[in-house]
Amino acid sequence: MSGVDPGVFKAYDVRGIYPDELDEEGARLIGRAFASVLAGTEEKPVDELRVGVGRDMRLEAEDMAAAYADGLRSAGASVLDVGEVGTEVLYFAVGARDLDGGLACTASHNPADYTGAKLVRRGALPLSGDTGIGELREHVMADDPSPAADGDRRGGYETADVGEEFRRRVLSFIDPERIRPMKVVLDGAHGMAGPMVGPLLEGLPLERVETYWEPDGRFPEHHPNPLLEENRRFVTERVLSEGAELGIAWDGDADRCFFIDDKGRFVDGDFLTVLLAEWILRMEPGATILYDVRASRAVRDVVERNGGQALINRAGHAFFKSRMRETGAAFGGEVSGHYYFRDFYCADSGAIPALLVLELLSREDQRMSELLAPLHERYFVSGEINSEVEDVDAKMEELEQRYAEAGAEIGHLDGVSVEFEDWHFNVRPSNTEPLLRLNLESLVSEEHMEERRDEVLGLIRD
Numbered sequence: 001m002s003g004v005d006p007g008v009f010k011a012y013d014v015r016g017i018y019p020d021e022l023d024e025e026g027a028r029l030i031g032r033a034f035a036s037v038l039a040g041t042e043e044k045p046v047d048e049l050r051v052g053v054g055r056d057m058r059l060e061a062e063d064m065a066a067a068y069a070d071g072l073r074s075a076g077a078s079v080l081d082v083g084e085v086g087t088e089v090l091y092f093a094v095g096a097r098d099l100d101g102g103l104a105c106t107a108s109h110n111p112a113d114y115t116g117a118k119l120v121r122r123g124a125l126p127l128s129g130d131t132g133i134g135e136l137r138e139h140v141m142a143d144d145p146s147p148a149a150d151g152d153r154r155g156g157y158e159t160a161d162v163g164e165e166f167r168r169r170v171l172s173f174i175d176p177e178r179i180r181p182m183k184v185v186l187d188g189a190h191g192m193a194g195p196m197v198g199p200l201l202e203g204l205p206l207e208r209v210e211t212y213w214e215p216d217g218r219f220p221e222h223h224p225n226p227l228l229e230e231n232r233r234f235v236t237e238r239v240l241s242e243g244a245e246l247g248i249a250w251d252g253d254a255d256r257c258f259f260i261d262d263k264g265r266f267v268d269g270d271f272l273t274v275l276l277a278e279w280i281l282r283m284e285p286g287a288t289i290l291y292d293v294r295a296s297r298a299v300r301d302v303v304e305r306n307g308g309q310a311l312i313n314r315a316g317h318a319f320f321k322s323r324m325r326e327t328g329a330a331f332g333g334e335v336s337g338h339y340y341f342r343d344f345y346c347a348d349s350g351a352i353p354a355l356l357v358l359e360l361l362s363r364e365d366q367r368m369s370e371l372l373a374p375l376h377e378r379y380f381v382s383g384e385i386n387s388e389v390e391d392v393d394a395k396m397e398e399l400e401q402r403y404a405e406a407g408a409e410i411g412h413l414d415g416v417s418v419e420f421e422d423w424h425f426n427v428r429p430s431n432t433e434p435l436l437r438l439n440l441e442s443l444v445s446e447e448h449m450e451e452r453r454d455e456v457l458g459l460i461r462d
Contacts, residue, residue, distance in 0.1 A: 004029060008116070009137040011129040011431035012316060015107050015116035018060050022115055024067040026140075031071020031103070033139035034119060037132050038077070038101045041121050047076035047153055052102035054082045054090035056192050056253045057215035064115055065105040072103075073155035081159045084215075086196035086254035088349045091124040092169060093162045095345035098122075109225035109251040112218050118253075124345040125325075128318035129431075167200055169344065174355045176204060180362040183207040185247040185260075187235040189224035190216035193250035193257075197351050204358065209242055211235065224252030227337065232258065232266065240264045245367055246357070250350050256337040257350040259357065261368035268383065270295035271375050273333025274302045276353060279360050280331045281306045290320055290332030290340070293414040293426050294439035298379045299333070314414040315428065321346045335384065335439065380449040382425075382440040387460045389436045392429040396436070399427060399459060423452050427460070436460055 003026030008016035014030060016022040039046040051072050055065035061084070069079045077100075082093045087104040094102035101121045107114035119127040119136070127133050184206050188194040194213035201208060211234070212221050226232045226249040239247040239260050247260030259267040270291065277289045277299065287308050291299040292315040303310035313323050313332065317340070320332045324346040332340040338348040361368060389395045396416045403418045404410050411417035415428030415437075425440035438456060442449035 003027075004140055006137065006141055009129075009133050011133075012126065012318060013108070013116055013118045014133070014136075015110060015114060017113050018064070018115035024063055027064050027067035027105075027117075028071035028074070029140045029143075030117065030136065031068040032075045033071075033136050034068075034101070034103060035072050035075035035077040036139055037127070037136050038121060040135075041132070042100050044100070045076075047155065049077035049100045049155075050080060050097075051077050052080045052082055052090055052093045052097065052099045053105070054085045054087070054093070054102070055105035056087070056107075056217075057084060057190075058107065058112065058115060058217040060115055061105050061217065068103050068105060068117065069157065073157060076153055076155050078156040079158075081157065082162050083159065084192075084195070085163075086192040086350065087118055088255045088344075088347060088351065089162060089166050089196060091120060091345060091347040092166045093160070094120055094122070094124045095347070096162065096165060096169070097160075104253065106253040108253050109223070109227070109256075111223050123325075124347045125321055126318045128316070131318060163199070170200060170349070170351050170355065173341070173343070173352050174359045178362055179204045179206070179358050180365070181205040181207070182246065182358075182361065183209065183242060183244040184358075185209040185211065185235055185238045185242055185244045186213065187211050187226070187232070187238075187247065187249040188213045188215075188254075189222065189226070189231070189250060189252060190214065190219050191224045191250060191252040192254040193350065196254050197250070197354060200351060200355065206358070209238065209244060211238060219252070224250075226251060226256075226258040229266075232260065236260050236264045236266070245361065248354050248357075251337075254350045255348050257354050258337050259368065261372060263369045265369065265372075267368065267372065268296070268381055269333065269335040269337045270299055270381065271372055271379075272337075272353070272357075273339070274298050274375060275360060275371060276333060276339060276356055277303050277308065277331060278306055279356060281308045284330050287330035288327050290323060290327070290329045292320075292334045293411070293417055294335045294384065294428070295333075296375075296379045296381050296441050297424070297443065298375050312413065317348055320348075378443065380442045380444070380446045382438065382449060382453045385438045385453070385457065386430070386435045387438065387457065388434055389460060390434065392434060392436050395460060396427055396429070399456070402459065423448065425452070425456055427456075
């Protein structure tokens with residue numbers, strides 16, 4: 001199929017190298033097929049659909065977004081173009097404008113030569129490999145993406161600036177008057193954080209050290225993936241050299257944010273989930289909080305100690321967003337830096353956590369390292385470690401059998417989880433590569449965690 005490599009259809013989005021794996025012609029086909037998928041999901045004629053389209057700052061994004069929109073309109077769907085925005089702004093537009101779906105033209109945290117799309121249906125619920133992306137792929141690869149609208153009517157097109165509405169909604173999560181003066185290093189990675197988050201911070205009493213704050217789709221300084229240590233080395237060093245209280249780094253489309261404490265230590269996603277959950281439970285006693293299978297037991301312990309209900313969940317935004325709607329959960333957090341909020345259409349946001357952390361530090365009148373100290377003294381996490389494995393299913397079965405015989409409790413919610421009283425781990429296969437991903441925690445000591453980590457890695461890599 002010209003313009004689309006079948007490998008671009010991933011577990012949670014569409015992503016590939018531009019233009020070799022995905023180009024404008026492929027985008028048109030995907031846009032047209034997306035209209036068909038939405039028509040089936042919403043059970044309405046395709047020419048009654050209203051679909052939001054937004055884009056990031058990648059060099060090809062404007063042309064690709066126009067092609068997606070052209071494909072949607074050729075099927076009969078009407079397009080609301082919200083322009084160059086962070087992905088969560090597109091999610092907001094879908095929810096706030098009651099649209100039938102939305103498409104963010106972005107390759108998220110991938111390097112500059114990638115392009116892609118994140119797709120959602122009504123309510124900002126995502127398409128995924130289990131719900132919609134497989135169907136999308138079938139339509140596109142069959143070269144029959146969508147039935148035409150009645151009378152071949154081309155869908156309408158309009159533009160909208162939803163920035164002010166978005167800022168009002170996001171700022172409603174905090175009391176800006178409670179933010180105290182502090183020095184903060186901000187790393188936008190030349191992505192969408194600068195234009196999206198920057199205006200939110202302007203009225204706050206912060207000394208902002210803004211780095212790589214202007215969008216630049218070439219990402220000339222570092223790749224926009226702060227989960228990798230080499231991409232956050234700069235912000236860490238800058239926090240220390242500036243004597244800042246906090247560092248915040250965003251990924252390319254700014255729907256994830258990551259924190260560096262005042263001592264230059266990276267804040268693990270599950271520990272940040274703990275802090276946010278504890279804060280939300282003060283605002284909403286008894287709330288339900290979701291956390292993923294890779295997370296520290298600190299999440300469950302702290303949520304339950306504060307009177308909330310902690311529910312473990314499969315990793316991945318499709319699973320979090322649907323479960324939040326099912327349970328009415330107020331908040332969900334993933335180790336990977338995705339944080340979801342019921343009052344933001346259950347969508348993930350890179351702006352709301354940043355604001356909440358600023359308010360938390362202000363109200364507690366503490367530094368991040370002080371808030372985290374009780375967690376670091378009790379919970380010892382390995383972080384995610386990837387290993388290339390020839391047969392991931394066989395290896396997971398081997399690990400399960402080995403530790404079941406040793407008396408562990410075994411879970412299969414997502415990959416294989418092995419639970420002992422004083423340590424536990426989860427192994428999950430990658431969706432796209434022959435990798436096993438290990439997350440392990442000890443409740444004894446750093447040395448005990450390292451011993452168990454090396455033990456499990458030895459089995460995985462044997």
